[in-house]
Amino acid sequence: MERLIKSGAGWRIGWNPHASEFQGLVxxxxxxxxLTSTELDDFCRLLAKLADTMKQLTTELMDEEKIACEAESDLLWMEVEGYPHEYTLRFxxxxxRCAEGQWAAFAVPGLLQAAATLKVF
Structure with missing residues (x-):
């Protein structure tokens, strides 16, 4: 597998299995x-977990209710905030290296879809 960068409006994610230390990019x-391979794995896993949580909350919240959900591993902390159908993402x-970043709500669906198909976890 060669180096792969996926990108869309407001997001990008990448995987380079041949890189010596940092195989991932967000x-x-x-x-x-x-990101290291392990960090990227955690990022994709936690992102999918948060998206599933938001999807499950759709029926339990009023239309105007916002919510924030967090997920964490030893390597990173992530949070989604907003409505079940439209939310921002922070990590x-x-x-x-200790870094942080954020994606706007319009960028999260594309990032989520790309993360799910970037590589086999």
């Missing part, structure tokens, strides 16, 4: 950070 049009990398 970012927006304005910033990006390289903080807890290890090594």
């Amino acid at each position: 970012g927006t049009d304005d910033w990006a950070i390289e 903080i990398l807890n290890s090594g």
Whole structure:
């Protein structure tokens, strides 16, 4: 498998299995950070978990109710905030480089779809 970068409006995510230390990449049009394979795996897993949680809450919330949900691993912390059908995403990398980033609500669906198909986890 060769280097793969997927991108859309307000997001990008990448995988390079041949890189020595940082095989993953996440970012927006304005910033990006390289991640280790394990960090990228956690990012994709936690993102899917948060998206599932938001989907499950759709029937339990009133239309105008906003919610925030968090998920965490040893390597990173993530939070979605907004409505079950439209929410922002934030993450903080807890290890090594210590970085944080955020995606606007319009960018999250594309990022979520790309993360799910980036590589086999």
